[in-house]
Amino acid sequence: SQTIHQWPATLVQPVGSPLSLECTVEGTSNPNLYWYRQAAGRGLQLLFYSVGIGQISSEVPQNLSASRPQDRQFILSSKKLLLSDSGFYLCAWSAGQEVNEQYFGPGTRLTVT
Amino acid sequence: AQSVAQPEDQVNVAEGNPLTVKCTYSVSGNPYLFWYVQYPNRGLQFLLKYITGDNLVKGSYGFEAEFNKSQTSFHLKKPSALVSDSALYFCAVSPGGAGSYQLTFGKGTKLSVIP
Numbered sequence: 418s419q420t421i422h423q424w425p426a427t428l429v430q431p432v433g434s435p436l437s438l439e440c441t442v443e444g445t446s447n448p449n450l451y452w453y454r455q456a457a458g459r460g461l462q463l464l465f466y467s468v469g470i471g472q473i474s475s476e477v478p479q480n481l482s483a484s485r486p487q488d489r490q491f492i493l494s495s496k497k498l499l500l501s502d503s504g505f506y507l508c509a510w511s512a513g514q515e516v517n518e519q520y521f522g523p524g525t526r527l528t529v530t
Numbered sequence: 531a532q533s534v535a536q537p538e539d540q541v542n543v544a545e546g547n548p549l550t551v552k553c554t555y556s557v558s559g560n561p562y563l564f565w566y567v568q569y570p571n572r573g574l575q576f577l578l579k580y581i582t583g584d585n586l587v588k589g590s591y592g593f594e595a596e597f598n599k600s601q602t603s604f605h606l607k608k609p610s611a612l613v614s615d616s617a618l619y620f621c622a623v624s625p626g627g628a629g630s631y632q633l634t635f636g637k638g639t640k641l642s643v644i645p
Contacts (some may be wrong), residue, residue, distance in 0.1 A: 449631050460636070460637040461620070463633075466632065468631065505571075511631065516581075516626045519576070519633060520576060521574040521575070522573050
């Protein structure tokens with residue numbers, strides 16, 4: 418069966434510090450991968466998605482970037498965090514080349530102080 | 531562009547009563563529709579989806595949803611609510627088709643089941 422991991426689970430970082438969140442998927446090949454941010458426990462904002470190694474699509478211009486160095490690894494980064502980057506970050510994966518359900522990781526709670 | 535509306539921020543229902551969480555959508559073409567549930571500080575869990583076929587879709591944990599094309603709705607239902615169903619519920623839509631990977635999510639509806 419497929420599983421998706423995210424780490425760390427929680428993170429407290431000062432403004433201006435760098436960020437690296439990691440997501441890995443097991444049990445599937447060539448997944449579509451997604452990064453979302455959820456603010457205040459509500460709506461999800463799609464940040465990035467990737468359909469293959471090195472292929473990243475950005476949905477919202479921002480202080481963040483994403484990379485996919487391996488087939489089942491997706492990394493969310495920032496060079497300098499802003500207060501507004503605080504939130505709950507969710508990674509997800511889906512299979513195939515058409516719309517399918519997405520499966521979410523457990524999330525990372527980021528607090529920028 | 532597609533959109534999803536969940537008109538109720540919160541729904542309260544007594545344990546054992548039927549529950550409905552409402553969702554309406556706007557999309558070009560035939561929609562792909564999804565429901566997810568989120569427990570506090572957890573990721574979203576997939577409940578069910580509609581792509582084509584029978585308008586009544588059955589999913590996990592006894593939930594079902596009814597697709598209504600004329601009303602552009604996809605309401606989530608359960609015949610008898612449990613306290614453990616209390617959570618945040620999200621509806622999502624996609625226009626479907628090859629290369630259309632993204633889901634557009636509603637803002638979520640908080641369901642509280644009262645013992």
